[in-house]
Amino acid sequence: MIHKPVLLNEILEFFNPKQGDIFIDGTANGGGHTLALWDRVKPTGKVLAIDKDKDIVKKLKEKVKEDNKNIQIVSDSYANLKNIVDQKEFGKVSGILLDLGYSSYHIDVSGRGFSFQKDEPLIMRYEPDIEIGKDLTAYEVINSFSENDIADIIYKYGEERASRKIAKRIVLKRKQKNIETSGELAEIIEEVFFKKHFKIHPATKSFQALRIFVNDELGNLERALPQMHEILKTGGKVAIISFHSLEDRIVKNFFRDNKDKFKIITKKPVVADKEETKENPRARSAKLRVAEKI
Ligand SMILES: C[S@@+](CC[C@H](N)C(=O)[O-])C[C@H]1O[C@@H](n2cnc3c(N)ncnc32)[C@H](O)[C@@H]1O
Numbered sequence: 001m002i003h004k005p006v007l008l009n010e011i012l013e014f015f016n017p018k019q020g021d022i023f024i025d026g027t028a029n030g031g032g033h034t035l036a037l038w039d040r041v042k043p044t045g046k047v048l049a050i051d052k053d054k055d056i057v058k059k060l061k062e063k064v065k066e067d068n069k070n071i072q073i074v075s076d077s078y079a080n081l082k083n084i085v086d087q088k089e090f091g092k093v094s095g096i097l098l099d100l101g102y103s104s105y106h107i108d109v110s111g112r113g114f115s116f117q118k119d120e121p122l123i124m125r126y127e128p129d130i131e132i133g134k135d136l137t138a139y140e141v142i143n144s145f146s147e148n149d150i151a152d153i154i155y156k157y158g159e160e161r162a163s164r165k166i167a168k169r170i171v172l173k174r175k176q177k178n179i180e181t182s183g184e185l186a187e188i189i190e191e192v193f194f195k196k197h198f199k200i201h202p203a204t205k206s207f208q209a210l211r212i213f214v215n216d217e218l219g220n221l222e223r224a225l226p227q228m229h230e231i232l233k234t235g236g237k238v239a240i241i242s243f244h245s246l247e248d249r250i251v252k253n254f255f256r257d258n259k260d261k262f263k264i265i266t267k268k269p270v271v272a273d274k275e276e277t278k279e280n281p282r283a284r285s286a287k288l289r290v291a292e293k294i
Pocket of ligand 1: 003004005006026027028029030031032033034050051052053056076077078079099100101102103126215220
């Protein structure tokens with residue numbers, strides 16, 4: 001399934017890209033936002049597209065095809081924004097976008113255990129080429145972290161009220177045999193909610209929590225935001241689309257604490273309209289905040 005870009009019209013309205021402008025998309029994925037920006041700034045403008053997932057970057061490069069040095073696609077973390085920009089000598093930027101989290105590719109295609117509806121190895125990392133034993137995976141969290149730590153992770157990043165019960169069951173089950181796959185984990189979590197009916201799958205929040213923790217998603221966001229001011233030109237904009245209240249809080253507080261550097265453009269977060277949420281369920285929890293470099 002192709003990942004539908006969230007809040008695309010709103011992003012284009014806030015950024016108002018013109019031919020010759022320079023933009024950075026820190027979470028390029030299938031290029032939904034990247035290509036819309038490139039379309040408006042090319043051929044004299046520039047777009048730097050970053051994604052941590054090498055497989056995704058390879059696919060996007062094939063899709064873009066254009067042999068134009070003004071659109072560059074790199075596999076790296078947006079947490080290294082300043083370094084990447086320094087190496088590329090990109091010039092002062094009109095806008096930086098982060099559209100946080102995972103994509104449809106990770107759930108449907110990656111085979112890395114992001115989905116509780118599939119039976120895949122419990123990896124949940126955005127990089128496809130991890131070193132087992134060096135890079136933290138969901139397998140390691142589930143099979144070697146203490147009951148208390150697992151409960152805390154599920155509670156903090158998943159806002160799951162049954163976190164203690166879930167952690168207890170995981171630890172009980174792993175004594176019999178290691179929990180190897182996303183399917184096994186989903187089944188164990190389901191057992192905690194025995195015979196109850198849910199609007200969402202009972203493993204949704206726990207899987208979200210593991211993904212956020214394993215990829216240090218909040219830490220990456222916290223590291224990226226302070227690098228943006230120097231990269232932007234005066235009047236340039238930062239736009240962050242988040243899907244989790246903890247992410248939104250980090251963005252909100254960062255803009256509030258840096259009022260000498262940024263003018264807040266969105267007093268309240270912008271959310272998707274009815275039409276978009278109907279078409280794209282993922283847009284339901286999206287929150288967009290925009291600020292402008294003073
Ligand atoms: C929600 S998707 C972006 C979708 C994209 N805007 C589109 O419309 O096609 C988020 C992307 O961010 C990537 N990602 C996650 N953490 C990252 C990080 N620290 N640095 C760079 N990319 C990251 C994921 O691999 C994923 O492809």
